[in-house]
Amino acid sequence: MPHDWRDSVALTERQSLVRRSIRELCAEFDDEYWRTRDREETYPQAFVDRLAADGWLGMLIPEEYGGVGMSTSEAVVMMEEIAGSGGGFAAAQSIHGGIYNSVPIVNYADEEIKRNLLPKVAAGEKAIQAFGLTEPNAGSDSTAMTTRARRDGDEYVIDGEKVWISRVEASDYLVLMARTTPREEVDKRTRGISMFLVDLADAYDDGLDIERIPKTAAPAVHSYQLYFDGVRVPADRLIGEEGEGFYQVLDGLNEERLVIAAECLGLGEVALERGIEYANEREVFGGPIGANQAIQHPLAESYADLLAAKKVIYDAADRLDDLERERAGAEANVAKYLAADAAFGAADAAVQTHGGFGVAREYDVERYLREARLTRLVPITQQLALNYLGERVLDLPRSY
Ligand SMILES: Cc1cc2nc3c(=O)[nH]c(=O)nc-3n(C[C@H](O)[C@H](O)[C@H](O)COP(=O)(O)OP(=O)(O)OC[C@H]3O[C@@H](n4cnc5c(N)ncnc54)[C@H](O)[C@@H]3O)c2cc1C
Numbered sequence: 001m002p003h004d005w006r007d008s009v010a011l012t013e014r015q016s017l018v019r020r021s022i023r024e025l026c027a028e029f030d031d032e033y034w035r036t037r038d039r040e041e042t043y044p045q046a047f048v049d050r051l052a053a054d055g056w057l058g059m060l061i062p063e064e065y066g067g068v069g070m071s072t073s074e075a076v077v078m079m080e081e082i083a084g085s086g087g088g089f090a091a092a093q094s095i096h097g098g099i100y101n102s103v104p105i106v107n108y109a110d111e112e113i114k115r116n117l118l119p120k121v122a123a124g125e126k127a128i129q130a131f132g133l134t135e136p137n138a139g140s141d142s143t144a145m146t147t148r149a150r151r152d153g154d155e156y157v158i159d160g161e162k163v164w165i166s167r168v169e170a171s172d173y174l175v176l177m178a179r180t181t182p183r184e185e186v187d188k189r190t191r192g193i194s195m196f197l198v199d200l201a202d203a204y205d206d207g208l209d210i211e212r213i214p215k216t217a218a219p220a221v222h223s224y225q226l227y228f229d230g231v232r233v234p235a236d237r238l239i240g241e242e243g244e245g246f247y248q249v250l251d252g253l254n255e256e257r258l259v260i261a262a263e264c265l266g267l268g269e270v271a272l273e274r275g276i277e278y279a280n281e282r283e284v285f286g287g288p289i290g291a292n293q294a295i296q297h298p299l300a301e302s303y304a305d306l307l308a309a310k311k312v313i314y315d316a317a318d319r320l321d322d323l324e325r326e327r328a329g330a331e332a333n334v335a336k337y338l339a340a341d342a343a344f345g346a347a348d349a350a351v352q353t354h355g356g357f358g359v360a361r362e363y364d365v366e367r368y369l370r371e372a373r374l375t376r377l378v379p380i381t382q383q384l385a386l387n388y389l390g391e392r393v394l395d396l397p398r399s400y
Contacts, residue, residue, distance in 0.1 A: 006084065006269050008307055009314045011077065014070070018077045025050060026085030031364055034087050037220035038367050043170055044094045044220055047087065052124025057098045061106060066119030072255045073317045075099065076262035083266030086364070089371035090218040092263035097167050100259070101128040101175050103252045104195060108240030113197065117173075128197075129171035132162045132226060133249070140384050141400070142177075143189040143246065147228060149178040149196065155232045156180075156196065162226040168210055169222060174198040176233075177249065180242050195245035197237045207231045217374035254332040255320065257380070261313045261335035264375045268306045268343035271368040275299050275350035278363070282355075289353070298349035305342035312338060330393045337385040340375040347372035 011019065029047050037044050051057060059075060061067025083092040102121050105114065105128065120126040138144035147160025158178055168174065174197075181192030200208070207229040212222050240248045276299060279290030289295050316323070316331035323331065347369040351358035359366045376382050390396040 005303065006273070009310055012073070014074055015077045018070070018074045019081055021054070022056070022078050022081040023085070025054060025056075026082060026087065026091075029085070029087060029091075031086050034091065034220075035361060035364060035367070037090065038218075039361065041219040041222070043167075043222065044087070044091060045170070047091060048094050048098065048170070049124060051095060052098075055122060057095070057124050058102075058118075058122025059099050061102055061118050061122045065106070065114055066122040067102075068122075072258060072320050073314075075255075075259045076313055076317045079259050080262040080266040080269070083263045084269045085266075086270055088218070088267050088270065088368055089263060089375060090220045092266065093166065093218055093221040094170075096260070096263065097129040097131060097171075098127055100252070100256050101131050101173075103256075104175060104239055104248055105197065107251065108195070108248050109197065110236065113236075113239075126173070127171045128173045128175060129167035130165055130174040130200075132165045132174050132176045134162060134164045136161055136163045136225075140381060143193065144183065145177065145179055145193065146182075147176075147178045148182075149180050149194060149233070151180070151235065152232075154235050156235060156238065158196075158198075158228040158231040158233060160228050162228075164213065164223050165226050166221055166223045168200065168224045168226065172200060174200055174203070175239070177245055186243075190246045192243050193246040194242050195239040195248055196233050197239050198231070198233055199237070203228075203231050203233075217370040254325070254328040257332040257336050258313055258317050258320070260375075260379060261309065261332070261339035262317075264336070264339035264343040264372070265306060265310055265313060267368060267372055267375065268302065268309075268339070268346035271343070271347040271350040271365055271372065272299060272302050272306065274363065274365050274368075275302075275346070275353040278350075278357075279353050289355075295353055298345075298352065302342065302346035302349050305338070305345055309335065309338040309342045326392060330389065333380075333385040333388045336380065337382055337389075340372070340382060343375055344369075344372040 058067030059070050063069040079092050121128055133142050135145045149156040149158050176196045176198045177193055179192055180194040183189055186192035208231050209227040210224045212224055279295050280288055282289045313335045316335055320328055350365040351369050354363050354365055357363050391398050
């Protein structure tokens with residue numbers, strides 16, 4: 001199947017190189033591979049290892065720490081290709097954390113941690129796949145978190161609960177967000193939160209319990225509830241400044257959101273591709289179903305929606321370094337909002353095009369639809385993305 005309509009944005013030389021390399025690599029993992037991971041709910045470790053073997057997990061790690069030293073404009077290409085290869089959002093999720101959780105380490109960790117750990121992460125020998133922010137009583141309102149980290153001599157003692165934390169079993173480390181000062185005692189709710197690099201093997205020995213959350217979308221990539229009961233973390237594993245962790249997260253948020261938008265885009269593109277293929281092949285009433293405009297228009301509409309999202313994503317990724325943070329935030333939220341909706345529209349159109357076979361596992365489009373539905377919920381819900389635009393861009397009053 002030619003990719004012409006998918007290659008609609010002009011790329012730089014580096015972006016083209018990323019696209020070519022990732023496309024070739026992903027072609028080693030066919031639909032059956034991803035279908036099986038989805039059905040058996042098994043983590044795509046072979047896929048992750050394959051990307052790691054070619055150094056792609058070090059995508060955003062500077063060369064001096066053993067990485068590739070690329071940036072958001074290349075990361076959007078990489079993640080669009082991964083999702084668009086047929087691996088969908090599950091494939092993207094299995095790589096995304098491995099790339100993005102090293103960013104705060106690069107930006108805020110002590111030199112010793114960086115020198116020791118980052119080359120191993122880039123080589124795929126150690127994984128920082130898990131990031132722990134969300135809590136049962138603090139979802140979208142993440143500063144309401146109550147997980148506490150209390151200083152005790154050379155250690156911090158962690159107590160509390162996290163929920164929906166992905167890839168914990170595939171990770172050596174967890175980047176954990178916890179309150180070092182309770183919300184009632186800080187002048188701004190965004191203060192008093194700190195970031196820790198938790199060695200998971202030590203934490204399990206010391207009172208960390210995890211429980212998998214059964215789920216329908218992207219079940220190959222597991223998410224967990226985490227229970228911390230007096231887990232001790234050495235004080236030198238505090239990343240950055242005590243109490244400033246939330247700002248450290250915000251620092252890389254726009255980049256990450258754009259890249260997730262690119263993952264939604266890739267998912268929508270592969271769903272649309274499958275819809276087009278089936279619309280051309282399947283004959284009912286003596287002709288291809290794609291000749292019916294009731295079939296054709298939703299596919300064409302999806303193409304238009306995906307292209308609009310793509311333009312915003314690529315344009316913003318290109319200019320990100322020159323944009324003020326507020327402007328970058330606006331574009332990243334627009335990109336994520338448009339791309340998640342476009343992915344959902346494309347997957348839904350692909351399912352409808354397949355008729356009854358739309359729900360047959362062998363055609364994959366039902367898998368894409370489950371995943372596309374998820375993209376409207378994570379890592380930020382569509383409503384919260386709109387809240388950002390309403391309040392921060394349109395200057396409407398804040399409701400909460
Ligand atoms: C598969 C999966 C993987 C995840 N992985 C991770 C992970 O690795 N690490 C991590 O920390 N978190 C993770 N999350 C958590 C994810 O980021 C949250 O689920 C998400 O931010 C929404 O929070 P919530 O589920 O608590 O929803 P809630 O905050 O409870 O919101 C429920 C609903 O109310 C709406 N709502 C709430 N407040 C408002 C408002 N003011 N205005 C309008 N609407 C509002 C929301 O949009 C949503 O529709 C994951 C979640 C899933 C499902």
